[in-house]
Amino acid sequence: MWRVRAMFLILISSGKLLSNSCPIELSPSSVVVRFGDPVSVNCTTSLDEFEGMGWEATEGGTSSKREIKMVTWSVASLKTWSIQPICYVTMSDYVQCQQNLEVTVYKMPDTVSIWPSLTGPMEAGGLYQLQCDIRNIAPVRNLSLTWYRGNEIIHTETRDNDIATPQNESFNLPITPEKDDDGIQIQCEVQMNLGISGPQWTPIKSEPFDMVVYYPPSFISPLPEILDLAVDDKPILNCTADGNPQPYYRLVSSAGYVEATETKAVFRLSSPLLPGTYNCTAANRMGSATKVFIVQNPPKNITQLEDTELEVGSSSTLKCFSEANPPPIFHWDYYKTGNVEVTYVAGGSLLHIKKATDVNIGNYTCIVAYALKNISHVARVTVKGANSQCPIEITPERLVMPYGGQTSVTCGNSTEDASRNMIGVFWRVGQRVVNGAQWDVEKDTDWDLRAECIATFSGIGECSKRFDVTFYKTADNVLIHSMGHTGPMVANTEYQLQCDILNVAPVQNLTVSWYQDNDLNDDQGSLRVTGCPHQNMDCASQEIKSPVNVSSTIKVSLERNQHRAQFRCEAQLALEQQRPPPMMSHNLSLSVYYEPIINSTKLPSSVPVLSGYPVELVCEADGRPAPNIHWFSKKGVRVSSGNLTVTEAGVWTCNATNVVGFNIHEVVVVFKEDYLPLIAGFVAATVLVISVVFAFFYSIYYKNTKMRHYSLKNPKLNTQNGNVAHNSWDSPLPMTKLC
The missing domain is CATH 2.60.40.10 (Immunoglobulins)
Incomplete structure (x- = not known):
């Protein structure tokens, strides 16, 4: 094995060791093992031919194997805190590669406990520290600690420590206890985060630390308490306070009388006392608190205050009296004006109204204040001949605006008296309430918008004034056409023309004018709503606020000389404040047959x-x-x-x-019959006969008196002139006289 190790070192030094794409697989790839437990890991190669493979480790190492493709690293009882086994394989070309095995050795803590920095109770508001001690745990880097206040997580932390051997660790928690922390349990919890491959063991909690917090006394109801008693009653005062340690109590009257000093919180006075103020003090080592008890004879019913009716310009006095011990304080709530004066007398108060007007109409409330308790009574004043008005003013008084426009309306006081007496103001717009005096109209999209300003005044109470808003919308289109007829019209025959105004509002402010050519037509027709916005209902034009379709119809009868007459209709929204431009239809040219x-x-x-x-x-x-x-x-x-x-x-x-x-x-x-030819023939015959007779008589006359006989044989021209001679008076042409 040492020979293989030496070859491995040589390969490393020669640069022939392969670390990437090493054909080795570890199963499992990493291990988490408790100190002293057994452990084993298989190393497998995918090579078919290699020189050998094995494990290098301080415990459980193996020699190089050639015949098998899997070697196992195994330790019966692992007691080494820091170990890193290496599986290697030597390939056929004597190049060696390796795979490191990650091993985590852990140990559960022996104890987990909490210790305070100081013994004994803690004082509210003080600075303290709790310490959580963890004994003999490894490895520390896998440790996380969680602090609990009851079941609430208040802090979590870890440690950055690479030491593998068991260590003792301490975690500190600074705290500033409050009153509510008294009796609360504090715990610290240890968790080992050993990863997915490691064991999932239950976190270990310390024993709970019970907090004892001292805090000064406080009363559940610290406000003064009023006891309405008769003079001979023996009052019982409950002066219970919350404090740690248990407070002791002391009761002192306004006259300096000390009733008792004891740990019990309930005082029963041993003898009847005059009404007065009692101070109950609860105290412990942390501090003290005092509660006031007011023992009194409350005011009796208010008397002599009655409803009053006045004439305009007359005067009157309202009276308000009541008995109490100590004497109460009187004041009035009413609509304050310059002609009202308040005076005070023993046991009561007087309110004087001088020269009454409409501003004096309202409620007059006399308030009797006794310690922290009040009683009151209301009298109603009416002024005959005067009408009560809500003293508010809206600016502008009325609003006409295009739908979707933006503007603001303000509700204010109408007089200086109203300004002094106003308590509050708001708007009611439909079902919505707008607080304050200003209302931004662009936020409202209801066509039938109902708005009122409501104000509250002393003496008057709540009164309101309605505000009128008119939203308008010009028509999408204005169309003109003939009804029930197409083509040319017959002269002297009655027809109907209709003007359709589409999607316009409000219809009650709409007027329609008819023009023939450039002249206003005699018949202006009448308006009707052609489409009701509400289903299954008949619409009256005065009640419709939202856009509708409207039509106007006229009767026309044209003469034959009115061919190509031009008709048009003009729709106009007649509004008070704003008048948009008129909306006109196209010209309708009518042919007349x-x-x-x-x-x-x-x-x-x-x-x-x-x-x-x-x-x-x-x-x-x-x-x-x-x-x-x-x-x-x-x-x-x-x-x-x-x-x-x-x-x-x-x-x-x-x-x-x-x-x-x-x-x-x-x-x-x-x-x-045509007699003209006969007449013409007769006339012609007559003329012919007359001509013949005339010619006959003329010829006779001519022969006897005028006519001569001449021979034209061998005539010679006269050289003097060329004229022919007649009757021998002028004979330029020589003629031979025959007879």
Whole structure:
């Protein structure tokens, strides 16, 4: 074995020792073993060929083995506190690798105990130290200590100590005890953290240390205690106090009388005493405490204070009297104004009201204070002819704002008297309460918001003033359309137009105006809610606060000359403080159709026709859409045109038709003889006869008086001029006279 060890050292020095990827596996990979217990660990190699393997250890080492692939490190009783076995394997090329085995040897402590730094009781507020001693434990590095106050963990700590052998360890806990720590148990607990592979043993606790804490006396109810007794009663005073050590008691009266000094806390006075104050003192070595007992004859009922009714401008006095021993103190609670004065008299108090007004209406409370106990009585004052008003003022007085906007409203006093008498103020908004005078409206999203300012005043009590809030929302859209009809309208026929205003609020402030072209229409219609926001309910417009759809309907009847008339509707929220811009619909252009109208001025009812002379009849008609025109006769002849040529007598009807209706016009054609040719012939014949007669007589006359006979044979031109001579007066052209 030593030869192998020497070879191992040589390999280390030559750098041929392999430490990474060593083909060795330890089972288990680490061990936790109690001192003196047996232990064994197997070392296995995955190599098929190797020179040898074995364990190097101060106890349980083995020689190098060649034939087997597993060697075991085993110790029957491990009594070495610090040991580190090494499993090695020498491979075929004489390169050696190794695996270290982590071994933890532990020992449970012999004792765990607590010791105080000082013996005896502790004083509350003092600084002390508790020590936890742990005897003979190993290893210390695996130790953790926990301190307990009853079942409560108050501190945990460990030690950084690498010593493997058993050690004695002490842990200190500084404490400052209080009154509540008296009787509490303190313990320390030891736990060995030996890891997952180690044994899981139950922690060891010390014996409990019972704390004894001294503290000064204190009374469960330290406030003065009032005993209402008759003069001849013998009072019993319970003066019990809590303290450690047990306190002793001493009772002293306000007159200096010492009743008793004893350890009992209950005093029964041996004889009746005059009412007064008693001081009970409880004391021990830590301190003392005193409680006051007030023995008194309490005030009797308040007398002479009654409800009072005054006339406006009149005066009155309220009286308040009561008996007690010692004498009580009187004061008044009321709405304080300048015309009220309070005076005091023996056994009572007087309140004077001068020239009463509406501010004097309210409750007047007389309070009789005796030691720490009060009695009171209330009288109601009314003023005839005056009305009580809540003296608060809201700014602004009314609010109109867009839904989702942001603003604040303040509730304050309306007068200086109100400021002096106000006790508190808050807002009630729906079911929610907003404390203080200011209310931020943007936090509220209820359309039907009901808000009121509520204030409390002396004498008046709680009164309120409602605040009106109007949220508005302009319409998402304003639409105009005709109802129950599409396409063009027929002239002189009544139709309905509807304006839809979508998602607008509040509807009770909405007005709708109708315009025809640029003129305000005569019919402005009426509003109605087209969609109720509440299911199964009919909505009245005055009750709706949230956005709804609203419609307005008007009746229209157009003339034929109103073709392409433009209609529009305009929605306006008529609000007091803010008026948003009007919301307008688009223009609705209306087409007007009307039945045909035949132009009778160009088409008479009766037309004559002459034989051989045809007559053209022209039928013209106005209508929208443009009418179709045709002629038909009683004989069943039909002409699809507005122009008709007739040559004979008969009755013809012009029919003008469009989608609206039709119109007809009847023409009677009358046949007449044509005498014009006869007359013309007669006139022509007469003219011809006259012409012939005239020509005859003229020819006779011409021959007898004027006519000459000339021969044109061989004429010669006169060189003077070229004119032809007539009747021999001018004869430039020579002629031969025949006769």
